[in-house]
Amino acid sequence: DPVVVLADVRKEYDLGGTVTALDGIDLTLPAGSYTAIVGPSGSGKSTLLNLIGALDTPTSGTVTVNGTDVGGLSERGRARLRGTEIGFVFQTFNLMPRLTAVENVELPLVFAEWDRRERAERARTLLERVGLGDRLDHLPQELSGGQRQRVAIARALAADPALLLADEPTGNVDTDTGEEIMSLFADAHDRGNTILLVTHERRIAEHADRIVHVRDGVRERTEHLGGDD
Ligand code: ADP
Ligand code: ADP
Numbered sequence: 001d002p003v004v005v006l007a008d009v010r011k012e013y014d015l016g017g018t019v020t021a022l023d024g025i026d027l028t029l030p031a032g033s034y035t036a037i038v039g040p041s042g043s044g045k046s047t048l049l050n051l052i053g054a055l056d057t058p059t060s061g062t063v064t065v066n067g068t069d070v071g072g073l074s075e076r077g078r079a080r081l082r083g084t085e086i087g088f089v090f091q092t093f094n095l096m097p098r099l100t101a102v103e104n105v106e107l108p109l110v111f112a113e114w115d116r117r118e119r120a121e122r123a124r125t126l127l128e129r130v131g132l133g134d135r136l137d138h139l140p141q142e143l144s145g146g147q148r149q150r151v152a153i154a155r156a157l158a159a160d161p162a163l164l165l166a167d168e169p170t171g172n173v174d175t176d177t178g179e180e181i182m183s184l185f186a187d188a189h190d191r192g193n194t195i196l197l198v199t200h201e202r203r204i205a206e207h208a209d210r211i212v213h214v215r216d217g218v219r220e221r222t223e224h225l226g227g228d229d
Helices: 045-052 075-085 099-110 116-129 145-158 174-191
Strands: 004-015 018-027 036-037 059-063 086-090 163-167 193-199 210-215 218-224
Touching: 004 099, 018 218, 036 045, 045 059, 045 163, 059 163, 059 193, 075 086, 086 145, 099 116, 099 174, 116 145, 145 163, 145 174, 163 174, 174 193
Parallel strands: 036 193, 036 210, 086 163, 163 193
Antiparallel strands: 004 018, 004 059, 210 218
């Protein structure tokens, strides 16, 4: 079954007047697929990601993540879905500043009530996988931007979520570091993770198997770039 299904999704914001951020979006993310959403600023990319990430609910239409209708969940139910099924990577890393790399990666496993020793082992394995085996006990401020984003990716993958969401993950690093970050997403994709990436950079989007263009809250066109979906 697909990991994500959006059917005729609309999202309106009311700020005095009504802003239509998404205007009838259909989108399916098959298991194991790697999709990039691209579009100009204000086209609805963040709104789309917030809905798929169960941070918000649609005005109408349905958002289904791993078979669960996000619109039918309480705030608490959505928090649970985020914690178990969804890994997030943000432009600004969003690490906990007072926790070490290994402690940051362990966080989702603390919420998932993993045993202390298994947690530490899983976090170490993931940090080794992203090339930070020698930085386990460093604080975020002791790491470069690219290293921080590696920690964030390890954290996003820690609880083995059904879906990995990334919002401009290379937006705060230089070009070479961005390519290194993208190779970690490629590695996650090779391991079977389902990935949705939002970016305004063409070069970054080309790492995905499919590029979905949005503009003014609607889907414009879709490019297929090889891969297997
Ligand atoms: P993008 O991520 O492509 O830049 P957004 O999803 O952030 O686009 O925004 C789409 C439209 O919705 C814009 O007109 C934006 O101003 C509006 N919008 C987004 N989030 C909110 C919000 N929380 N409240 C009001 N308007 C919003
Ligand atoms: P991006 O370049 O990542 O799309 P945006 O500036 O469009 O960044 O949006 C960043 C965040 O602010 C998003 O979570 C979006 O929902 C929110 N946002 C965007 N526009 C508005 C707005 N007009 N009012 C309130 N929140 C907004």
